[in-house]
Amino acid sequence: DRAKVLLLQSAFGAGGGVGAVTSDVLWLTDSPLGDLGCALFLLLANNCRASLLPASALPEHENGHHKDGVDRDNSGNPFRSELARLRDDRYEGSGHGIMTAIDDPFSMSDPAQGAFDIGDYDGAVPTEALIDAQSPPLSLDFESLFRAFGSTLHTEPGQLALYTLLQGAPDFAASVAARTDLDALVLPLLRTLYFASTASVAARDAAVEAAAKGGGGVVTAAEATRVYRHRSFRSSSQLYVVLILLLVFSQDASFGPDSFRRVTVPLVPWYRERHLRDVNLGSVVLLTLLRALSHDLNRLKDAFLLSNCCAVLLNLSPHVRDLHGYAAMRLANVTVSCMKRYTRLVRKGGGVAEEGDVTSVPGMYRESCQTLLQIVKHCVRAKVVESNLHLVYALVYLQTDFYDVISDPSSPFKTPEVGIVMSVISQADRAIQEDGRARTADETMDVLRRSVDRLRSASAPPPLPGAAASAAPHPSRRSPDHDVHSDVRSYDGGSVTSEVSATDAGEFTFTYEEEADPEVFFVPYVWEVIVCAVTAGALWGGGAG
Numbered sequence: 017d018r019a020k021v022l023l024l025q026s027a028f029g030a031g032g033g034v035g036a037v038t039s040d041v042l043w044l045t046d047s048p049l050g051d052l053g054c055a056l057f058l059l060l061a062n063n064c065r066a067s068l069l070p071a072s073a074l075p076e077h078e079n080g081h082h083k084d085g086v087d088r089d090n091s092g093n094p095f096r097s098e099l100a101r102l103r104d105d106r107y108e109g110s111g112h113g114i115m116t117a118i119d120d121p122f123s124m125s126d127p128a129q130g131a132f133d134i135g136d137y138d139g140a141v142p143t144e145a146l147i148d149a150q151s152p153p154l155s156l157d158f159e160s161l162f163r164a165f166g167s168t169l170h171t172e173p174g175q176l177a178l179y180t181l182l183q184g185a186p187d188f189a190a191s192v193a194a195r196t197d198l199d200a201l202v203l204p205l206l207r208t209l210y211f212a213s214t215a216s217v218a219a220r221d222a223a224v225e226a227a228a229k230g231g232g233g234v235v236t237a238a239e240a241t242r243v244y245r246h247r248s249f250r251s252s253s254q255l256y257v258v259l260i261l262l263l264v265f266s267q268d269a270s271f272g273p274d275s276f277r278r279v280t281v282p283l284v285p286w287y288r289e290r291h292l293r294d295v296n297l298g299s300v301v302l303l304t305l306l307r308a309l310s311h312d313l314n315r316l317k318d319a320f321l322l323s324n325c326c327a328v329l330l331n332l333s334p335h336v337r338d339l340h341g342y343a344a345m346r347l348a349n350v351t352v353s354c355m356k357r358y359t360r361l362v363r364k365g366g367g368v369a370e371e372g373d374v375t376s377v378p379g380m381y382r383e384s385c386q387t388l389l390q391i392v393k394h395c396v397r398a399k400v401v402e403s404n405l406h407l408v409y410a411l412v413y414l415q416t417d418f419y420d421v422i423s424d425p426s427s428p429f430k431t432p433e434v435g436i437v438m439s440v441i442s443q444a445d446r447a448i449q450e451d452g453r454a455r456t457a458d459e460t461m462d463v464l465r466r467s468v469d470r471l472r473s474a475s476a477p478p479p480l481p482g483a484a485a486s487a488a489p490h491p492s493r494r495s496p497d498h499d500v501h502s503d504v505r506s507y508d509g510g511s512v513t514s515e516v517s518a519t520d521a522g523e524f525t526f527t528y529e530e531e532a533d534p535e536v537f538f539v540p541y542v543w544e545v546i547v548c549a550v551t552a553g554a555l556w557g558g559g560a561g
Contacts, residue, residue, distance in 0.1 A: 045171050054173035055549040060095040061180050062542045065535050098154050102185040105155035158191045166200035170208055172545050175257045176538075182264060183530055193268050199279045199297045202265060205258050206304040207286045212255055213304075213311035214288070252318060253541045255308075259324040260528055262301075266328045267527045272335030275301060290342045298332060299340035305329055306350050309384060313354070319374040326387040327526035333391040337403040347395075348410035351388040355421045355429060358385050363426035382428070389433055396440045398472040405464045408471065409457070411437065412444045436475055443467070443474035 045051055161181075168174035178201070182189045192198070265271050275298035284292040284300055292300065309325045312318055339347070358381035362368055365378055373379030392411070395404040411418065418441065422429055431438075447467035454460040464471070 045168055045174075050168070051171070051173055051549045054168075054177050055546040058173065058176050058180065058542045059546055061093070061099060061184060062535065062538050064093045065096065065539075096184055099181070099184040100186065101153035102181075103153050103155045103187055104158040104191060106157055106159065158188055161188070162192065162195070162200070166204065169201055169204035172254050172257075173549060175205070175208075175254070175261065176542060176545060179257055179261060182261075193270075196274060196278065198265060198271065198274070199281060202262070202297065202301065203281070203284075205261055206300060209255065209258050209262075209308050210286060210304050212258075213308045251541075251544070252316070252321070253537075253544070255318075255321055256324075256537075257541075259308075259321060259328065262305075262328050263324055263331070263526065263528045266331035267525055272298070272332050275332065276335055276337050276339075292340070292342070295340045295343075296338060298336065299343040301332065302329070302336070302339070303343050303346055306346050310350055310353075313357075313380060313384060317377065317380070319380065322380050322383065323374055326383055329387055329391055330524065331526055333394040336391065336395050337400045339395065339404050339406055341406040341409075344404070344406035345410045345413075347388070347391065347407060348414050351385070351392055352414050352417045352421065354381055354384045354388060356417070357381055359421055359424050359427050359429075362428050363424075368428045385429070386433075389429075389437070393436055396437060396471075396475045398475045401440070401471045401475050402465075402468045405461060405468075408440060408444050408464055409460060411441050412448065412460075415441050415445060436477065439474040440471055443470050 165174060165178050169178060182192065192201075276296050279297040281295055281297055281300055282293065284295065287300070287303070292303075305325050305328055309322065309329075312321045312325065358378065361378045361381060369376060369378035369382040372383075374383050392407070395401075395407045396411075401408065418437075421427055422434060422438065444464060444467065447470055448454050448460060448463050451463045454463050
């Protein structure tokens with residue numbers, strides 16, 4: 017009927033033609049056989065991960081205790097043992113592709129440490145590999161596999177398959193980490209996240225309008241609730257996996273610099289609010305995550321989604337430069353909006369939220385404000401302020417709102433958190449006023465370019481009095497002076513953690529680490545996807561008949 021047509025059009029695009037049918041589909045491909053094959057792979061790799069062997073048969077550490085993690089999991093699932101030995105067949109001719117797990121021990125990193133983090137080899141080999149160590153390992157063309165993921169990663173089976181390979185196949189994870197064209201994988205994930213954060217509103221409005229017309233203009237509360245629940249994603253589990261993959265990519269040391277300096281996206285056709293052309297990948301990532309963050313704060317209220325959005329943003333923040341003008345304005349707008357909302361919540365609740373609390377609404381807004389202010393402060397550092405003048409312009413444009421929040425008696429934002437930002441805004445505004453001729457945005461940008469030295473001096477951190485404590489804005493969680501391992505984020509049984517660690521350069525990195533019982537979350541979700549894929553295959557078969 018007409019209501020269903022409007023609902024589908026608003027969720028998946030109404031342009032017509034073959035492209036409109038497939039470009040916005042979020043979890044199925046045009047190959048039912050491929051979806052079923054991917055479902056079978058997920059079934060084999062994600063079930064029976066707990067050990068079925070007696071304790072005496074499991075590998076041991078030097079101290080005699082049995083290992084936890086991948087070895088124990090692999091011993092109960094021979095498919096994952098073989099997956100851990102997966103090799104790139106492009107190197108078989110040189111002998112590298114036919115080495116066994118024992119011949120090539122340094123490639124046998126522990127997948128439990130997470131993708132892109134090839135740890136030290138401890139001498140232990142999964143039990144199944146010991147049993148059949150003389151058989152050649154499985155081999156695939158990693159280049160073809162990478163390209164295949166680029167065309168299927170908008171689907172749920174594709175996302176789960178990539179996650180499984182990154183966690184279970186160290187050689188494949190290392191090959192992905194070494195690539196400079198990760199935009200082929202990142203953009204489909206961003207598109208999924210973008211539509212998950214936007215399509216539900218359009219779908220709800222279109223369905224309500226259609227239902228009202230069909231029912232004589234009357235829409236019941238139950239009908240409004242039902243159509244509101246129509247989203248472009250079936251469940252939050254899909255968004256969890258998308259954000260986990262983005263976090264895995266962002267924790268690599270080269271991802272942030274490459275995203276802003278080396279990878280340029282010619283066109284972003286799925287971004288509807290602004291025509292984005294020749295924009296760096298980092299700006300697209302930032303725009304999509306800002307939309308997802310706002311959507312989660314306003315509608316979903318999901319602590320895990322918010323925590324991982326913040327983690328990816330913070331991983332990128334030290335590398336932000338040459339930010340697109342629209343991305344800069346969105347960053348400033350979302351930052352000021354979150355600060356306003358958090359100030360109102362503090363005024364209403366009578367106090368600030370506890371540090372690290374992301375389970376309450378005030379805590380979620382506090383976490384968001386801290387993250388966004390940290391990004392802004394990184395962008396206006398003396399070292400990079402010249403390449404982020406669009407953000408300086410956006411901050412000057414919104415300075416009235418920014419100062420209103422800071423000067424509010426209930427404001428939880430103190431000088432150590434916003435002092436540098438206020439100083440940059442003040443110097444930029446003073447330079448514009450002294451010029452007196454800037455009447456357009458382009459003229460204002462010219463004034464800012466001529467005032468870079470003043471902005472650098474304004475963004476320089478104040479000297480510390482003697483040996484006083486560090487002026488880091490959040491010493492309990494984000495101080496670069498020590499390692500922090502207290503930020504644990506879990507969902508649906510606690511199968512995932514996000515860990516913060518500091519580097520020697522004073523920059524922190526959030527890393528993804530799979531817990532010892534990932535099946536608590538992934539097995540039910542994998543089975544849900546398998547049922548959907550099989551059902552879709554049956555529908556395709558019925559239609560063909």
